[in-house]
Amino acid sequence: MHTTMVALYITICSILFIVSKMLISFLLYKKWARKKRIIENSLTGGKMVMFRSAAMQSLSPKSFLTMIMGLSNKDIIGSGGYGTVYRLSVGEKAAFAVKKLSRGSAEMDRGFERELDTMGDIKHRNIVPLCGYYAAPHFNLLIYELMPNGSLDTILHGKEETRRALGWEARHKIAAGVARGLAYLHHDCIPHVIHRDIKSSNILLDHNMEARVSDFGLATLMKPNHSHVTTVVAGTFGYLAPEYFETGRATTKGDVYSYGVVLLELLTGMRPTDESFLENGTRLVTWVKETMEEKREEHAVDSALESSFPAEEVKLVFKVADKCLESEPCNRPTMAEVVKLLEQAKNTTA
Numbered sequence: 373m374h375t376t377m378v379a380l381y382i383t384i385c386s387i388l389f390i391v392s393k394m395l396i397s398f399l400l401y402k403k404w405a406r407k408k409r410i411i412e413n414s415l416t417g418g419k420m421v422m423f424r425s426a427a428m429q430s431l432s433p434k435s436f437l438t439m440i441m442g443l444s445n446k447d448i449i450g451s452g453g454y455g456t457v458y459r460l461s462v463g464e465k466a467a468f469a470v471k472k473l474s475r476g477s478a479e480m481d482r483g484f485e486r487e488l489d490t491m492g493d494i495k496h497r498n499i500v501p502l503c504g505y506y507a508a509p510h511f512n513l514l515i516y517e518l519m520p521n522g523s524l525d526t527i528l529h530g531k532e533e534t535r536r537a538l539g540w541e542a543r544h545k546i547a548a549g550v551a552r553g554l555a556y557l558h559h560d561c562i563p564h565v566i567h568r569d570i571k572s573s574n575i576l577l578d579h580n581m582e583a584r585v586s587d588f589g590l591a592t593l594m595k596p597n598h599s600h601v602t603t604v605v606a607g608t609f610g611y612l613a614p615e616y617f618e619t620g621r622a623t624t625k626g627d628v629y630s631y632g633v634v635l636l637e638l639l640t641g642m643r644p645t646d647e648s649f650l651e652n653g654t655r656l657v658t659w660v661k662e663t664m665e666e667k668r669e670e671h672a673v674d675s676a677l678e679s680s681f682p683a684e685e686v687k688l689v690f691k692v693a694d695k696c697l698e699s700e701p702c703n704r705p706t707m708a709e710v711v712k713l714l715e716q717a718k719n720t721t722a
């Protein structure tokens with residue numbers, strides 16, 4: 373009797389195990405199958421891929437493709453080293469930024485598509501999501517969610533009133549958001565992602581003024597358009613870590629250095645290559661380091677903050693930037709450590 377019960381128990385467990393495995397495989401297959409929708413365009417010989425996301429969910433691939441093909445100069449938001457960016461609004465709910473990659477700067481091959489598929493898998497609240505792409509023989513389009521508050525670069529270095537409107541709390545929130553986004557790319561993505569071009573124009577702001585890191589993966593994917601002055605092989609002058617000039621190798625610690633420069637921009641409101649520095653034969657990083665050695669960092673704080681900032685917390689954030697800007701890469705913190713240091717700066721002074 374006892375043996376029969378044991379045999380029955382083992383049989384039931386085995387059946388349950390097999391059924392659960394089959395169910396998991398079925399669900400994984402469904403998820404994979406729904407992950408992207410593909411539509412071929414017989415007119416241009418191109419292929420559009422739409423990744424599964426809330427923004428893309430309700431769109432019909434065919435009408436979306438027609439809208440994309442209808443983009444014209446009046447829809448241009450701006451342009452950068454990799455091509456032109458267009459705004460595409462779909463009804464009242466969804467809006468996208470469509471980046472048309474300069475002709476010939478990317479080849480449409482399986483490697484290119486694989487990279488884009490990997491980029492489409494990266495989802496984090498501090499990263500601009502890639503919603504899809506269009507690959508055609510003569511051009512490629514990358515479709516991103518539109519960030520309604522533009523870039524940190526425009527806010528800090530555009531109109532005086534927008535810079536004044538960006539108070540200390542908002543700046544700390546942006547700094548922490550970028551750090552979280554980068555920590556995710558460096559430590560949680562498989563394979564790990566090095567951004568290679570962290571700078572204020574690649575930090576976009578969503579409707580909550582939450583920072584979103586943009587353009588990740590592009591530096592590896594593309595050869596930049598050399599007519600665009602700011603972009604060199606990979607990375608941008610003023611943000612590049614010193615070792616990059618010797619080795620030419622991009623590393624996570626190189627991203628940490630560039631992040632340190634962005635922190636200084638948030639603290640001082642100045643561009644890393646501000647003309648006033650060039651005139652005096654110095655640069656933002658050197659000037660702030662000297663100011664910190666003299667313990668006068670409050671004099672380097674952006675005048676737009678008009679003394680309405682927590683002095684102790686700001687001092688701690690200067691220290692975080694200083695650590696990120698260590699000339700020896702191994703002395704720089706990881707991005708995960710930066711996230712903690714910024715939280716501590718807030719908590720110790722709260």
Ligand SMILES: Nc1ncnc2c1ncn2[C@@H]1O[C@H](COP(=O)(O)OP(=O)(O)OP(=O)(O)O)[C@@H](O)[C@H]1O
Binds near residue numbers: 450
């Ligand atoms: N997802 C987006 N939402 C809103 N605006 C965007 C988006 N992506 C890009 N833009 C805007 O489009 C313009 C061009 O961006 P792009 O990333 O091509 O160049 P960049 O970052 O200025 O320079 P570089 O190519 O050297 O990195 C910028 O003004 C940027 O703020």
